[in-house]
Amino acid sequence: MTIPASGLQIRSEVRADGTLHLSLVDEPTRAPGPNDVLVRIEAAPLNPSDLGLLFGGADMTTATASGTAGRPEVTATLPPAAVAMMAGRAGQSLPVGNEGGGVVIAAGSSPAAQALLGETVGVLGGAMYSQFRTLNVAQCLALPEGVTPSQGASCFVNPLTALGMTETMKREGHKALVHTAAASNLGQMLVKLCKADGIPLVNVVRRPEQAALLRSIGAEHVCDSSSPSFMADLTGAMADTGATIAFDAIGGGRQGGQILAAMEAAAARAMPEFSRYGSTVHKQLYIYGGLDRGPTEFNRAFGMAWSMGGWLLTPFLERIGPAAAQALRERVASEITTTFASAYTREVSLAETLSLEAIAVYGKQATGEKYLVTPQKSLA
Amino acid sequence: MTIPASGLQIRSEVRADGTLHLSLVDEPTRAPGPNDVLVRIEAAPLNPSDLGLLFGGADMTTATASGTAGRPEVTATLPPAAVAMMAGRAGQSLPVGNEGGGVVIAAGSSPAAQALLGETVGVLGGAMYSQFRTLNVAQCLALPEGVTPSQGASCFVNPLTALGMTETMKREGHKALVHTAAASNLGQMLVKLCKADGIPLVNVVRRPEQAALLRSIGAEHVCDSSSPSFMADLTGAMADTGATIAFDAIGGGRQGGQILAAMEAAAARAMPEFSRYGSTVHKQLYIYGGLDRGPTEFNRAFGMAWSMGGWLLTPFLERIGPAAAQALRERVASEITTTFASAYTREVSLAETLSLEAIAVYGKQATGEKYLVTPQKSLA
Numbered sequence: 001m002t003i004p005a006s007g008l009q010i011r012s013e014v015r016a017d018g019t020l021h022l023s024l025v026d027e028p029t030r031a032p033g034p035n036d037v038l039v040r041i042e043a044a045p046l047n048p049s050d051l052g053l054l055f056g057g058a059d060m061t062t063a064t065a066s067g068t069a070g071r072p073e074v075t076a077t078l079p080p081a082a083v084a085m086m087a088g089r090a091g092q093s094l095p096v097g098n099e100g101g102g103v104v105i106a107a108g109s110s111p112a113a114q115a116l117l118g119e120t121v122g123v124l125g126g127a128m129y130s131q132f133r134t135l136n137v138a139q140c141l142a143l144p145e146g147v148t149p150s151q152g153a154s155c156f157v158n159p160l161t162a163l164g165m166t167e168t169m170k171r172e173g174h175k176a177l178v179h180t181a182a183a184s185n186l187g188q189m190l191v192k193l194c195k196a197d198g199i200p201l202v203n204v205v206r207r208p209e210q211a212a213l214l215r216s217i218g219a220e221h222v223c224d225s226s227s228p229s230f231m232a233d234l235t236g237a238m239a240d241t242g243a244t245i246a247f248d249a250i251g252g253g254r255q256g257g258q259i260l261a262a263m264e265a266a267a268a269r270a271m272p273e274f275s276r277y278g279s280t281v282h283k284q285l286y287i288y289g290g291l292d293r294g295p296t297e298f299n300r301a302f303g304m305a306w307s308m309g310g311w312l313l314t315p316f317l318e319r320i321g322p323a324a325a326q327a328l329r330e331r332v333a334s335e336i337t338t339t340f341a342s343a344y345t346r347e348v349s350l351a352e353t354l355s356l357e358a359i360a361v362y363g364k365q366a367t368g369e370k371y372l373v374t375p376q377k378s379l380a
Numbered sequence: 381m382t383i384p385a386s387g388l389q390i391r392s393e394v395r396a397d398g399t400l401h402l403s404l405v406d407e408p409t410r411a412p413g414p415n416d417v418l419v420r421i422e423a424a425p426l427n428p429s430d431l432g433l434l435f436g437g438a439d440m441t442t443a444t445a446s447g448t449a450g451r452p453e454v455t456a457t458l459p460p461a462a463v464a465m466m467a468g469r470a471g472q473s474l475p476v477g478n479e480g481g482g483v484v485i486a487a488g489s490s491p492a493a494q495a496l497l498g499e500t501v502g503v504l505g506g507a508m509y510s511q512f513r514t515l516n517v518a519q520c521l522a523l524p525e526g527v528t529p530s531q532g533a534s535c536f537v538n539p540l541t542a543l544g545m546t547e548t549m550k551r552e553g554h555k556a557l558v559h560t561a562a563a564s565n566l567g568q569m570l571v572k573l574c575k576a577d578g579i580p581l582v583n584v585v586r587r588p589e590q591a592a593l594l595r596s597i598g599a600e601h602v603c604d605s606s607s608p609s610f611m612a613d614l615t616g617a618m619a620d621t622g623a624t625i626a627f628d629a630i631g632g633g634r635q636g637g638q639i640l641a642a643m644e645a646a647a648a649r650a651m652p653e654f655s656r657y658g659s660t661v662h663k664q665l666y667i668y669g670g671l672d673r674g675p676t677e678f679n680r681a682f683g684m685a686w687s688m689g690g691w692l693l694t695p696f697l698e699r700i701g702p703a704a705a706q707a708l709r710e711r712v713a714s715e716i717t718t719t720f721a722s723a724y725t726r727e728v729s730l731a732e733t734l735s736l737e738a739i740a741v742y743g744k745q746a747t748g749e750k751y752l753v754t755p756q757k758s759l760a
Contacts, residue, residue, distance in 0.1 A: 052656050085681070088648070088655075251680060268468070275468075276432050277692055290680065297677045300631060300670065301465070305695065309687030310680075312657055 003038060003106050004029055007131030008350050008375065012054050013093045018083045020058035022074040022354050023067070025093070030134040034108040037116050039135055042149035044100030044128040045342065046353070046362045046371045047157050048249075048289060054096045056089065057082030060363050065356050072354040097128030097373065099156045101149035104140070112137045120147060122155030122333070129350060131375045141333050150347075151337055153372060157313070158186045159332040159340035161288070162193050164316045165247045167328070169199070171320075172284065176200035178238075178246035178259055181291055182222070183210035185342055185370050186249075191219045192339050200241035204234070204255070213368075225255060231262060238266035244281060247311065249289035256285050256308065257298025264302035278303015286311035291365060344370050349377040383418060383486050384409055387511030388730050388755065392434050393473045398463040400438035402454040402734050403447070405473070410514040414488040417496050419515055422529035424480030424508040425722065426733070426742045426751045427537050428629075428669060434476045436469065437462030440743045445736050452734040477508030477753070481533035484520070485512075492517045500527060502535030502713070509730060511755045521713050530727075531717055533752060537693070538566045539712040539720035541668070542573050544696045545627045547708070549579070551700075552664065556580035558618075558626035558639055561671055562602070563590035565722055565750050566629075571599045572719050580621035584614070584635070593748075605635060611642060618646035624661060627691065629669035636665050636688065637678025644682035658683015666691035671745060724750050729757040 009027040014020055032038050046054075058076040067073035078086065101122050107113040121140040127133060143152045169177045179190055182203035194201040195218055202221045203214050211222045221237040223230060237243070244267075246259045260283050267279035283302060288311040298308075317325040332340050345368070348358050353373050362371040389407040394400055412418050426434075438456040447453035458466065481502050487493040501520040507513060523532045549557045559570055562583035574581040575598055582601045583594050591602045601617040603610060617623070624647075626639045640663050647659035663682060668691040678688075697705040712720050725748070728738050733753050742751040 088651070088653070271468070273468070280695065287680070295677050295679045297675050299675045300667070300690075304690035304692045307687055307689030309689075310684035312684045315660065315685070 003031060004132060009095055009127065009131070010054075010097070010129035010350055010353060011093045012056055012096050014056040014058075014078065014086045014090055016090045018078045018080070020056045020074075020076045020078060022054070024071050024350055024354065027095075027130060027132075029132050032106055032108040032113065032134050035110045035113055035137055036108045036134050037104045037113050037121075037137060037140060038106035039102040039121060039123055039133050039140070040105050041100045041102040041123070041128055041130055041133055041375045043102070043153035043347075044097045044373045044375065045154045045157075045344070046373060047098060047154075048291070048365050049157060050096055050098055051363065051365065053094065055363065057086050060359055063356055063359060070351060072351050074354050074356065074359070095127035095130065097130070098126060099124045099154065100128035100133075100373075101143075101151070101153035101155070102133070103149060110137070116140060116142060119143070120149055120152060122152040122336070124156040129353065129373050129375065131350075141329050143333055143336060147336055150344075150372065150374075151341070154185075154342040155329075155332050155336060155340070158189055158342060159336070160317070160328060161186060161313050162190045162340070163328045163331065164311075164313055165190065166193060166197060166199055167320065167324075168286070168311070168316065169245050172245065174243070174245040174284070176202070176241035176243035178202040178204065178243045179249075180204040180246070180255060180259070181206075181249035181289070182219075183213050183368070184249065188214070188217060189340060189342070191217055196339055200243065202234070202237040202241055202243050202246075204259070231258065234258065234262040235265045238262050239269060245284040246286065248285055248287045250292045251287050251290035252292030252294035252296055254297050256287065256296060257300075257302070260285055260298070260302040260306050260308070264306075275303075278305065280305055282306070284308075288312065342370070344372040347372045347374045347377065349373075350375050352377075383411060384512060389475055389507065389511070390434075390477070390509035390730055390733060391473045392436055392476050394436040394438075394458065394466045394470055396470045398458045398460070400436045400454075400456045400458060402434070404451050404730055404734065407475075407510060409512050412486055412488040412493065412514050415490045415493055415517055416488045416514050417484045417493050417501075417517060417520060418486035419480075419482040419501060419503055419513050419520070420485045421480045421482040421503070421508055421510055421513055421755045423482070423533035423727075424477045424753045424755065425534045425537070425724070426753060427478060427534075428671070428745050429537060430476055430478055431743065431745065433474065435743065437466050440739055443736055443739060450731060452731050454734050454736065454739070475507030475510065477510070478506060479504045479534065479536045480508035480513075480753075481523075481529035481531070481535070482513075483529060490517070496520060496522060499523070500529055500532060502532040502716070504536040509733065509753050509755065511730075521709050523713055523716060527716055530724075530752065530754075531721070534565075534722040535709075535712050535716060535720070538569055538722060539716070540697070540708055541566060541693050542570045542720070543708045543711065544691075544693055545570065546573060546577060546579055547700065547704075548666070548691070548696065549625050552625065554623070554625040554664070556582070556621035556623035558582040558584065558623045559629075560584040560626070560635060560639070561586075561629035561669070562599075563593050563748070564629065568594070568597060569720060569722070571597055576719055580623065582614070582617040582621055582623050582626075584639070611638065614638065614642040615645045618642050619649060625664040626666065628665055628667045630672045631667050631670035632672030632674035632676055634677050636667065636676060637680075637682075640665055640678070640682040640686050640688070644686075655683075658685065660685055662686070664688075668692065722750070724752040727752045727754045727757065729753075730755050732757075
C-alpha cells in the first residue's frame, strides 16, 4: 500500500474581524512513527460537541457560500459577545471532528501498530473531518470482525459519555439517574445501557412525540416538560426511582433547578420532621451540554444539600485512571452494534458538510437529525 | 443552688392560615440527666441563620404587636409562596436560637458534667432564646478563665463557619479563598483568621464604606461590587491570590457566576492555548447563605471545570469527624476574645427581641447591626 501524499480536511477559522471561515484544505499526510497508524477515515459523526469548534460561536443564519463545488467556502458573522470569547483561537485555521471510524492502511514498526494493519478501528483525537489521519495506537479502538467503519464511527463520545454517566452515578453513591434532552442519540443509547444494566432512568424530554419515541424503545420513566403536570410527573419519577443525580444537556433556563427541586420534594416526603435547611439527601446536577445557551436560573428551593457543576468526558476518564477507562472502551467495542449503536439520518461528503443546506439541518442539533461525514465519498 | 422550675422562652409558630405568631412562653426546666448540665443562658446572638426559623418566611413589614409589655406577641403574614415551603412546620410552636453563652448552675452525676459546674460555657443546640437550657455536655464548650458569657455567646456559628471555610479550602486543594458580604461579623472574623493563618482572602462587598471598614482591619484584597471596575478588580484579585474557591452569603442574583467568571478569566491568562471547554482549573462556589432570596442566575462563562453547591456547617463537621471537629472547637475557645471575638450593636431582653422596633433593625440583617439577646435582662 502506498501512502497517499495528502487528503482533504475541513478547517474552521475565526478571524479578528469577527467572521468565521469554513473551508477545505489539502493536508499533507504524515508518515506513521513506530507506534502510529495511518487511518483512512470513512465516517465521522457531527456531534453537538463538534459544532462549537466548527462554528466558533458564529450566527449561522448569516452564513454565505462561496468557492467551488469541490472546494466550498462558508463565511458567517460572530455576535459581539462571541468575538471576545473566541479571542483565544482568532487567526488559527483549526481542523475539526472529535471521532470517526476507518481502516488502518499503514502502520509503524511496533507490534501494537502492526497488529492494527488492515483492521477497522474507531478513532479519537480531533481533525476527523479529514480523509486521512495519522494516530497513535492508543487513539484507536479495534472493532470486532464484521463491524463497518460507519458502525464504529461513534465509539467514543456518545458511548463513553453514557457509560461515564452511569459510572459517575455509581462512584458518587447514587442509585438512579436523570437525563435531559433524553430523546437525543445519546439519550436513546442511555436508555438501552440503563436497561441492560438494571439502572432506573428518568428521561426528561420537551415534546410529546419525543416521549412516545422513548417509550417505544422501552423507556419506563419519561417526563415531558411541555406537559402541565411536568413538575408532578418529575417528582413522582424521582420518588419511584430514588434518582438523586442528573446529567443535563440543556444548560440554560430553569430546568436544572426544577430537577433538583423535584428530587428535594421526593426526599422531603420521606422526612420525619421539618428542617429549615431541607433534606440531608445530596442532590447533584451535572451540566454536560449547552443546547440552551441562555443563562441558567434557579430559585434554590431544594435545601442546602445540593451541587451543580460542569461534567466533561475527558477529565472523567483521567480521574478513573487508564485501566478503568480501557475497560469501558472494550465494553463499547464489544457492544457497538447493539447497546452502543448509533443511527444517522444522512451521510454527507466533506464538501456537502460545508453546504448551507446541510448546515441549516445539522446546525440546529435537532433531536432525530444526526449527520455522518463520509470523507471518502466523492466530493460533490 | 436550687433549680428554677421554669423560664421564659421565645416561640415561633406558623399557622395553617399563613400567619406567623411570635410569643414568650414559660417553659418548664428539665432536670439534668447524668451527662447533662443546666445552663443559665446569659447571651445568645441573633444570627442570620436564626432568622429563617424565627420569622418562618413571613413578610415582617406586615408585623403587628399585641400582648403585654412582659409578654409581647407579634403577628405577621406569609407570602403565598412561603406558606407552601413552611407547610412542614405548620401548627408547631418552635423554640429558636442556635447558640449562646451562659453559666452551668446544675450538673448531672457524670465526671464530665460535674467538671462543668460553675463554669462559663458556650453552648449549641437550639432554643437558646430561653432563660434556662438543659444540655448534654457535648453541646458545651468550656471557656477560658475570665471570658464572659457574652464574649462566649458566639462560639459556634461564626467561628466554626470561618474555620469550616478555611478547612474546606485546604481539604479540597485550594490555596486562597473568596468571601462575599465580607463586611459582616463573620466576614471580619474571616479577615482576622486568614491573616493569622497566612491565607490569601478576596473580600467582596457592596459599598465603598464596607470596603473602607475591611481595609481598616487589615484586609488586603477588597472588591466593591458597586464600582464600575468591579469585574476587572475581581479578576485582578483572583490572579494575585490564585483563589479558586468562594463562599457566598448572598445566594441570589448574578454575583456567584461573576466570581466563577473572574476565576476563569484569571486562569485563562495562564493558558498556553485556546480550549473550547475553558481552563482545566477547577472553580468552586459554595452558597452558604441567602441574603438575596431571589433566583440565582449565571451565564456559564467559566468553562466546564466548575461546581456550585450548598454549604452547611453541621454536615461539614460530620464529614471531618469528631476529633477534627473538636480540635476546631478548642481553637475557638482559646481565641474567643481575639481571632473569634464578636461585636454587637445592642443587647435586648427576650421581650425586647419581640418588639417591632428591634425586629425592624435586626430583621434587615444589615452589615454592622448585630443584636445580642440577653435572656436574664429584666423584661421590659
